[in-house]
Amino acid sequence: MSSVVGSEVSHLPELQIDWTRCDGHGLCTELLPDRISLDEWGFPIVHARQVRPTDTVTVRRAVSACPALALRLTTR
């Protein structure tokens, strides 16, 4: 979903979670502590979905680290 941030319509890639795959391993929050925290059952809460080009490398590293292949960076 592209969202409106201020006056700027963004088509930046977004972090998404495939909830059917996520087992709550928690690696994502360790690698992206500013973006992702965990709920009381250990499942990720994504605070900042949109990924600016400067952050792409870090985010991609976290995506590929997810043992359940549940964390994704999608473009629309």
Added chain:
Amino acid sequence: MTMTMAARTTAPTPSTAADIWTIGAPRLLAGLDSHGALDRAGHLAVHGPLPDVDLTRLLTLLEGARLAGRGGAGFPLAEKLRALHGSSPNVVVNGSESEPASQKDRTLLRRTPHLVLDGALALAAALGTRRVTVAVHDHLAASAVRAALAQRPDGRRVRVELMGGGFVAGEARALVRALNGGPALPPGRDVHLTDQGVLVANVETFAQAAVLLRLGVRRYGESGTRAEPGTTLLTVGGAVGRPGVVEVPLGTPLGIVLTAAEARDTRAVVTGGYHGSWLAPIGDVGLSRAGLDSAGGSLGAGVVLAVDGATCALGELARVAGWLARESAKQCGPCRFGLPALAADVQALHRGDPRAISDAFRHAGAVDGRGACKHPDGAVRFVTSGLRLLRDEIEMHLRGGCGRPVLSRLPIGAGR
């Protein structure tokens, strides 16, 4: 193809069948007051022949009448048709009706199957496809559709699939996965069925299309509101004297339906089923998508359940919250762990635990929007709307209880 000789299959209406009644002139339910079920001859006598339409004409009709899906989401049918990709799409009639209180779809399939088939086959013809599937959970509906297909020259185009599964299995993407031999579970990725060449719509939506093809936009719009023309089917239940499947013009005031259903001492109304909302019994709320939305309710698939003053409403809420938790497909962590936690909070509140209210809203917030399907979102809407409406009841429970028994006014899982 042999045509059957029987003029009327007055199929024995099973004891579980819902009564039917109407406010205003019946359209979908026309002819059903006097017959158990309409066979082909009876159907044609009541409804007349179905006009042939091409895709352009069909889209003009659907857009003119603003025909929206009747399975809950209310998506415009014309938009679904326009979004279809690929040649020879598959037309799927979703008769899962996994909402426990809803009876309207199986009632249509059991009692006026030709109307539903008319709609599905007309859409298929206009789309240039011969692939039509009717998917149902109810075996009586399956037999009624099979019997109806044997009476039609175009009946061989349609296959009937008797599916299993719970609440979530009726979700369109889960249904299509199951039809393709997969699990009856919503997929984890965003999937647009129309991209895959599949048109899924609710049973009533096809019946409405069949009515619209015969009436045309102008006559179709003589019922209903300007924004939402036509009639809708409701399943009315709970604390009422006349439960049943009811056809009403869209926009009919809630109070008129409750009075006609012989509801007494109504304290709350559940609208839209168990993914819907609790609402105060405000008589002039119009039963349309817009009318209910603006009142904080939801039309959903047309379920209207009255909760009276004899039962403990908070206990009713707790029962359904427990059912919603059990109906989680348990694929997605927040739903799997969050809905049982939320249900336990409502139970605790029922027992008078003062901490449970903040726990409930915290757990609800942790579940909402965090699943592959809309089950967590719908369950949260149902529970939180109930908690907001039942403030006085909750207050009583915190002071020792309301003194009323839980009479199970809200059906869960029964009748299937």
